[in-house]
Amino acid sequence: MNAGRAGHDRIRTSASTLVPTVALVLRGQRYRGLALVLFLGILGFYLVTLPSTYTGGAVGFLALRYLTGDLAACSAVLAALLSLTITVNVYGFRTSARQRGAVLSVGAVLASVVPSSVCCTSLVPSVLAALGGSTVQIFGLAGRIQGGIARFQMVSLVTAIVLLLLSLYLAASTVATSCTLTRKGGRLDATKEPAQV
Amino acid sequence: MLRKSPPKSERLRDARRPRALRTRSRVAFAMGIAVLGLTAAASPRVAAPGPIAQVEVGGRAPDASFVTIQGTVHRLSEFRGRPVMLWLFATWCDTCRAGTAALAEHIQQLDRAGLHAIQLRLYGNLGYPGPSVREVARTDAGPAWSSSAWTWGEASKELSFTYDPKGYVDIYFLIDRNGIIRAIGGAPNATMDQILSFVQHAR
Incomplete structure (x- = not known):
């Protein structure tokens, strides 16, 4: 038994370790810089992409004119979660931890941008026409698909946020289990331990 | 106490299962696309009330x-x-x-x-x-x-x-x-x- 580790606590992986793990990762200056650059880039991407639901899919500065408070808030949350997830995964990669949550991250990004890209554009009707749909079929189906997407866009964004939270948690738990998080003098430290047999 | 290993046929079946699942998934996906296409092609095309004129830039706008x-x-x-x-x-x-x-x-x-x-x-x-x-x-x-x-x-x-x-x-x-x-x-x-x-x- 490690009785000699007086004053050190072994923090078990749980949802409550998410914040300490992310804090540990961001303690490094390089990782802080990486997270900041990613956040700004991804935020810019979402700010010009999410409002494209009002411009027929056209992204860019024109779409900014249609940026609402809801979309701006979702953009900020999505950018923060995605940048943190990538940063934690990079940290885990450098500590030889197995990456987890990549599929969730990709799914979250798709769930966040697909509605604004698909709704009210020619994509769905073109696909239906390519599949051999008649005018009547397209008229009935295209509207149902795009109308449903338009109606549930906010649901899709919230789903993307949940997926990213889960992805971040998986990445953080991987880092936490590959390293031992110990409390030393009120601070967290990560030490690599050989796998316990 | 030693655990009895499963019979060889079961082990082979388990080893083949992932590949079989992939093959079945591909076949199911292809069949779904084929059914979709055939359904769309076979469905009766409702005739528009009158011939559908060609609408294109440079052409005359059909009356309606x-x-x-x-x-x-x-x-x-x-x-x-x-x-x-x-x-x-x-x-x-x-x-x-x-x-x-x-x-x-x-x-x-x-x-x-x-x-x-x-x-x-x-x-x-x-x-x-x-x-x-x-x-x-x-x-x-x-x-x-x-x-x-x-x-x-x-x-x-x-x-x-x-x-x-x-x-x-x-x-x-x-x-x-x-x-x-x-x-x-x-x-x-x-x-x-x-x-x-x-x-x-x-x-």
Whole structure:
């Protein structure tokens, strides 16, 4: 038994370790810089992409004119979660931890941008026409698909946020289990331990 | 106590299972696509009420009827002699509603240039429920909705299928005084330059 580790606590992986793990990762200056650059880039991407639901899919500065408070808030949350997830995964990669949550991250990004890209554009009707749909079929189906997407866009964004939270948690738990998080003098430290047999 | 190992046949079956699952998934996916395609191809094509004319830039705009929100029936040929923007949209479409607001901002300018805007809801609202045309007009166009240069209504099935056989939710046609289609576009809020350029050359 490690009785000699007086004053050190072994923090078990749980949802409550998410914040300490992310804090540990961001303690490094390089990782802080990486997270900041990613956040700004991804935020810019979402700010010009999410409002494209009002411009027929056209992204860019024109779409900014249609940026609402809801979309701006979702953009900020999505950018923060995605940048943190990538940063934690990079940290885990450098500590030889197995990456987890990549599929969730990709799914979250798709769930966040697909509605604004698909709704009210020619994509769905073109696909239906390519599949051999008649005018009547397209008229009935295209509207149902795009109308449903338009109606549930906010649901899709919230789903993307949940997926990213889960992805971040998986990445953080991987880092936490590959390293031992110990409390030393009120601070967290990560030490690599050989796998316990 | 030693655990008995499963019989060889079971071990082989377990080893083959992932590959078998992948193969079955591929076959199921291919069959689904094939069924979808065959169903679409075999479904009876509802004949449009009349031959579907070719609608393209440079071609003559086919004549068709529509009903205004006041309940009167009109034909597109009644508007020959002045430039027309025929806009087909769905009322649940956010882009269309943003485009309506953008058109409202420019309607006076377009009216001075002689353009008449005809904004019609697609047949069946393209299959998804949404607000009425009058509601969209009053909400998104504001006071400009009652401009004499702006006609609101419902497109007939003939007009919808003729001008928008592919079911695009937001499409407009810029038709000159002689009934020739000069441009086809969508999202007026994103393509207002094209509309303004059209009215400038149509004078």
